[in-house]
Amino acid sequence: MKNTFTKFTAALALATMAVFSAATGTAQAAEKFITVASTTSTQNSGLYDFMLPIFTKKTGIQVRVVAVGTGQAIRLARAGDADVLFVHHKPSEIKFVADGFGVKRTDVMYNDFVIIGPKADPAGVKGMKTAAGALAVLAKKKTPFASRGDNSGTNKAELGLWKISGIDPKTASGSWYRETGSGMGATLNTAAAMPAYTLSDRATWLKFKNKGDLRILVEGDEKLFNQYGIILINPKKHPQVKAKLGQAFIDWVLSPEGQGVIHSYKIKGQQAFFPNAPKGGS
Numbered sequence: 001m002k003n004t005f006t007k008f009t010a011a012l013a014l015a016t017m018a019v020f021s022a023a024t025g026t027a028q029a030a031e032k033f034i035t036v037a038s039t040t041s042t043q044n045s046g047l048y049d050f051m052l053p054i055f056t057k058k059t060g061i062q063v064r065v066v067a068v069g070t071g072q073a074i075r076l077a078r079a080g081d082a083d084v085l086f087v088h089h090k091p092s093e094i095k096f097v098a099d100g101f102g103v104k105r106t107d108v109m110y111n112d113f114v115i116i117g118p119k120a121d122p123a124g125v126k127g128m129k130t131a132a133g134a135l136a137v138l139a140k141k142k143t144p145f146a147s148r149g150d151n152s153g154t155n156k157a158e159l160g161l162w163k164i165s166g167i168d169p170k171t172a173s174g175s176w177y178r179e180t181g182s183g184m185g186a187t188l189n190t191a192a193a194m195p196a197y198t199l200s201d202r203a204t205w206l207k208f209k210n211k212g213d214l215r216i217l218v219e220g221d222e223k224l225f226n227q228y229g230i231i232l233i234n235p236k237k238h239p240q241v242k243a244k245l246g247q248a249f250i251d252w253v254l255s256p257e258g259q260g261v262i263h264s265y266k267i268k269g270q271q272a273f274f275p276n277a278p279k280g281g282s
Contacts, residue, residue: 032060032061032062032245033061033062033063033064033245034061034062034063034064034083034084034242034245034246034249035064035065035066035081035082035083035084036063036064036065036066036082036083036084036085036086036249037066037068037073037074037076037077037081037082037084037085037086037087038065038066038067038068038073038085038086038087039067039068039069039070039073039086039087039088039152039153040067040068040069040152040183040184040185040204041088041152041153041154041184041201041203041204042067042086042203042228043065043067044067044183044184044185044203044204044207044208045201045203045204045206045207045267045272045273046207046265046267046272047203047262047265047272047273048063048065050261050265051258051261051262051265052065054261055249055252055253055258058252058257059248059249059252061245061248061249063249066081066082067183068152068183069148069150069151069152069153069154069155069183070087070088070089070092070151070152070153070154070156071089071092071150071151071152071155071156072150072151072152073085073086073087074087074092074093074096077096077101077102077231077233078096078099078101080233080237080238080240080241082233083232083233083241083242083243083245083246083249084230084231084232084233084246084249084250085102085230085231085233086108086228086229086230086231086253087153087228087229088153088154088201088226088227088228088229089153089156089157090105090227090229092153092156093105093229093231096231097231100234100236100237101233101234101237102231102232102233102234103231103232103233103234103235104231104232105229105230105231106229106230106231106250106254106277106278107227107228107229107276107277107278108228108229108230108253108254108262108275108276108277109228109259109262109273109274109275109276109277110225110226110227110228110273110274110276111201111202111203111226111272111273111274112201112202112219112220112224112225112226113131113154113157113158113199113200113201113202113224113226114199114200114201114202114205114216114218114219114224115131115134115135115197115198115199115216115217115218115219116188116191116197116198116199116200116205116214116215116216116217117191117195117196117197117198117214117215117217118195118196118197118213118214118215119213119214119215120213121215121217122141122143123137123138123141123143123197124137125137125138125197125217125218126217126218127217127218128217128218129220129221130221130223131161131199131218131221131223131224132161132162132164132165132221132223133165134217134218135161135162135165135167135169136165136166136167138176138197139165139167139169139172139176142172142175142176143176143196143197144176144178144194144195144196144197145169145176145177145178145196145197145198146178146180146187146190146191146194146196146197146198147169147177147178147179147180147187147198147199148179148180148181148182148183148184148187149179149180149181150180150181150182150183152183152184153226154184154199154200154201157199157224157226158199160223161199161223164223178190178194178196184200184201184204185204185208187200188200188204188205188208188210188211188214189210191214192210192211192212192213192214193212195212195213195214197217201226202219202226202272203267203272203273206267206268206270206272207267207272227276228273230250230253230254232246232247232250233246253277254277254278258275258277259275259277260275262275263275
């Protein structure tokens with residue numbers, strides 16, 4: 001009887017250990033993910049839906065993207081609520097690293113911004129060579145303009161163009177200058193409904209389905225260049241950062257394979273982003 005009880009106890013202990021090991025293994029597998037604070041433009045473009053499954057299949061690392069404006073993404077990263085920052089406002093990114101919140105910033109890819117407006121082009125800016133000049137015309141004619149107004153990379157680029165034009169559009173906030181406080185897709189919806197002019201990154205515009213009567217009217221100005229960068233959140237600042245997993249993602253994005261995936265992503269036959277990571281990666 002005693003031997004039977006002993007055998008039963010041993011079997012129960014082994015079973016318990018097996019269940020515990022399985023649970024631990026499941027928990028560890030579930031923890032193999034990173035959080036990337038990024039922009040609505042990369043999310044809305046469909047790039048992440050295209051590239052992340054390839055990365056996860058190769059590494060087993062899941063990527064959870066928090067897509068907000070660049071300003072908000074940086075705030076999340078500063079608070080340690082992400083492992084990687086992937087945004088598009090280089091001055092803000094450089095400051096983020098300089099302030100000790102990021103390990104290193106590296107170029108990843110670029111595309112450009114475009115000025116969108118009604119096909120009829122009531123302001124007559126179609127084909128203008130400079131974006132700032134086109135904005136100056138919109139302001140002079142008080143033509144409706146939908147701004148994201150959300151401190152995103154696109155919004156920062158837009159405000160930079162207004163500054164070049166010598167105009168402060170916020171003095172007209174609520175009249176011809178409308179701040180949506182929303183992402184790129186929602187702002188394009190607003191522009192289509194009004195109708196109004198707006199500034200968009202090209203990839204989101206290509207992917208956008210509710211174009212209505214909107215068209216690209218101004219493009220090609222070098223001031224419309226749109227660079228994206230990637231940064232590992234500093235684990236010395238935030239010990240909870242999954243530095244090894246985050247760096248594995250960054251290394252892949254900057255590798256020939258990752259850059260090739262970005263290069264191959266097209267929207268309606270058009271290349272959405274142009275990879276330009278430095279040789280040698282991070």
